[in-house]
Amino acid sequence: MRIKIKNFLLLIALVVGSTTAMAQSNTGSVSIHFQHWANNQALVLVDSAYKNSFGESYQPTRLKYYVSNIELRQSPSKSKHIPSVYLMDAAAEQDLSLSLQPAIYHTLAFSIGVDSSLNCSGAQSGALDPINGMFWTWNTGYIYFKLEGYSAESAADLQKIEYHIGGYTGLHKANRTVVLPLAQPLQVVAGKSYQINVSVDLDKFWMGKSKTSIVDNALIMSPGLLAAAAADNIPAMFTIGSIQ
Amino acid sequence: MKIKVTISLFAFVTLYLFIIGAAKEDGYGAYQPKAIPFKIPKGWPAPLQNIFAKNKLTQQGFELGKKLFYDTRLSKDSTVSCASCHQPFAAFSSLDHDVSHGIGNQFTTRNAPALMNLAWMNTFHWDGAINHLEVQPLAPLTAPNEMGQTLEGILQFLREDEEYRKMFKAAFGDPNASTERMLKAMAQFTGSLVSSDSKYDRVMNGQDTFSNFEKKGYVHFKTFCGSCHQEPLFTDLTFRNNGFPLNRKKDVGRMAITGLAEDSLKFKVPSLRNVQLSGPYMHDGSIFSVPQVIDFYLTKINRSTQGLDSNLRKPIVLNRLQKNELVYFLYTLTDTSFTKSKRFGPDGPVQFKH
Numbered sequence: 001m002r003i004k005i006k007n008f009l010l011l012i013a014l015v016v017g018s019t020t021a022m023a024q025s026n027t028g029s030v031s032i033h034f035q036h037w038a039n040n041q042a043l044v045l046v047d048s049a050y051k052n053s054f055g056e057s058y059q060p061t062r063l064k065y066y067v068s069n070i071e072l073r074q075s076p077s078k079s080k081h082i083p084s085v086y087l088m089d090a091a092a093e094q095d096l097s098l099s100l101q102p103a104i105y106h107t108l109a110f111s112i113g114v115d116s117s118l119n120c121s122g123a124q125s126g127a128l129d130p131i132n133g134m135f136w137t138w139n140t141g142y143i144y145f146k147l148e149g150y151s152a153e154s155a156a157d158l159q160k161i162e163y164h165i166g167g168y169t170g171l172h173k174a175n176r177t178v179v180l181p182l183a184q185p186l187q188v189v190a191g192k193s194y195q196i197n198v199s200v201d202l203d204k205f206w207m208g209k210s211k212t213s214i215v216d217n218a219l220i221m222s223p224g225l226l227a228a229a230a231a232d233n234i235p236a237m238f239t240i241g242s243i244q
Numbered sequence: 245m246k247i248k249v250t251i252s253l254f255a256f257v258t259l260y261l262f263i264i265g266a267a268k269e270d271g272y273g274a275y276q277p278k279a280i281p282f283k284i285p286k287g288w289p290a291p292l293q294n295i296f297a298k299n300k301l302t303q304q305g306f307e308l309g310k311k312l313f314y315d316t317r318l319s320k321d322s323t324v325s326c327a328s329c330h331q332p333f334a335a336f337s338s339l340d341h342d343v344s345h346g347i348g349n350q351f352t353t354r355n356a357p358a359l360m361n362l363a364w365m366n367t368f369h370w371d372g373a374i375n376h377l378e379v380q381p382l383a384p385l386t387a388p389n390e391m392g393q394t395l396e397g398i399l400q401f402l403r404e405d406e407e408y409r410k411m412f413k414a415a416f417g418d419p420n421a422s423t424e425r426m427l428k429a430m431a432q433f434t435g436s437l438v439s440s441d442s443k444y445d446r447v448m449n450g451q452d453t454f455s456n457f458e459k460k461g462y463v464h465f466k467t468f469c470g471s472c473h474q475e476p477l478f479t480d481l482t483f484r485n486n487g488f489p490l491n492r493k494k495d496v497g498r499m500a501i502t503g504l505a506e507d508s509l510k511f512k513v514p515s516l517r518n519v520q521l522s523g524p525y526m527h528d529g530s531i532f533s534v535p536q537v538i539d540f541y542l543t544k545i546n547r548s549t550q551g552l553d554s555n556l557r558k559p560i561v562l563n564r565l566q567k568n569e570l571v572y573f574l575y576t577l578t579d580t581s582f583t584k585s586k587r588f589g590p591d592g593p594v595q596f597k598h
Contacts (some may be wrong), residue, residue, distance in 0.1 A: 125424040224503045
């Protein structure tokens with residue numbers, strides 16, 4: 001009996017698999033490449049020091065953040081929304097790969113952080129597995145953006161700097177939307193591959209809508225108004241680069 | 245849309261074949277989970293977070309969760325289990341401990357709450373920091389002053405232990421532990437801890453009667469206590485300032501989570517079920533008996549405390565006899581079929597170290 005079911009399912013799998021393969025060739029593949037920068041140089045973690053907007057020198061050791069709700073817009077009313085959540089890590093750069101229907105896309109949008117509902121959904125896996133170190137175990141919720149390092153300006157233990165930005169309730173909400181019009185419209189043709197480069201500039205983290213200086217706030221490690229204000233600077237860190 | 249459906253169908257079929265194949269080859273037995281029902285006691289509301297909707301309650305998942313709950317090897321130095329501080333005979337609180345001990349003789353900040361009827365809760369911890377039963381264990385497992393372990397360390401141990409490999413396979417179809425599967429199994433056990441068979445429950449169901457003392461105590465309870473310690477859970481799940489002063493740990497309670505000044509010194513209203521067994525009392529365990537807790541509300545409370553809950557602004561007046569009646573009533577909330585349950589208790593001898 002089991003063998004019969006197995007054969008039957010195998011057959012279905014083959015049929016479904018082949019139609020899926022056919023369907024896939026009707027799309028184009030678009031990868032999004034995040035390039036990290038500081039002081040107009042490619043970011044090097046651990047071994048490099050940079051200066052922030054206040055002239056404070058710091059040595060970044062970690063940069064991780066969630067990218068979710070990726071959207072490629074064709075027109076204000078028509079867009080392709082990708083429901084997956086991706087965890088980006090400047091220490092292990094990996095492009096995001098998407099399959100898109102042939103069309104002309106003019107805007108890339110995404111959230112830094114994850115939806116509030118995903119903060120209240122119990123145990124999760126993949127990018128949202130708490131083992132990724134982007135989850136507060138003592139106060140439920142995901143860390144949306146994590147920047148860590150050292151600075152002589154820091155009064156904290158070991159002269160650490162730690163910016164763990166997250167929060168999913170009311171004024172503490174710290175997920176932010178990034179909207180990036182493409183330099184020129186991207187015409188996706190079936191079977192072809194494209195790469196959108198996105199620059200992530202650490203220089204913009206410190207001063208923008210709000211000010212985060214190391215001497216005043218070397219550590220932000222819980223949700224709250226401080227984290228929400230720091231999150232306000234995050235969208236400006238992202239700019240669109242070339243499309244290949 | 246069509247593509248999405250076909251892709252997910254394909255993934256599902258592949259997964260199914262993989263599971264069937266795995267049952268034959270991995271040597272950890274079959275994956276045939278047996279669903280078990282979650283019974284809602286008569287007259288109780290529906291659970292707030294329908295925790296067993298996505299996390300299907302099975303015998304195998306429950307058994308795995310129970311083993312994890314009683315296993316000291318999940319802590320950094322293999323001395324502390326969940327049950328070390330949540331002991332079944334104390335209604336899953338810490339017997340006679342104001343605060344609990346973690347690894348290396350460290351003290352925790354607050355009194356370990358009794359674990360019962362958790363399926364009806366929507367927040368956990370005295371300050372409500374945790375928003376879902378499944379993620380609750382992450383706090384004690386990783387807190388340096390509790391079990392002090394890393395998730396990586398725990399998963400490595402679980403993946404190398406043959407007994408756990410069998411149990412993970414039986415519960416989830418994969419012998420390899422993952423954070424999600426471990427937490428779901430734990431929630432199957434903790435969420436099943438239902439205490440609904442006290443004398444009070446039997447009286448409400450018409451199977452028993454209160455003594456005269458208890459009957460009068462029940463009237464006092466409804467007059468002075470029941471608006472916050474609401475039946476049938478004996479908590480309304482809110483956070484309130486009960487006039488208890490700032491303690492030596494400078495614990496401000498809910499305010500630490502919400503950042504709101506108005507939440508200063510607010511703590512979760514604890515359930516009074518099994519209150520006879522779950523002392524000491526208050527968030528820091530600084531009151532050692534039920535009569536002393538009542539004394540606090542009768543005479544010691546400072547009614548001009550800033551932010552004091554409005555329910556406590558008017559005096560509670562009970563004479564010595566009436567106070568005793570109230571205590572007698574509260575002791576009808578003791579459910580020994582819960583605390584002595586073989587289903588919830590450890591399967592073998594367990595060392596409660598503290």
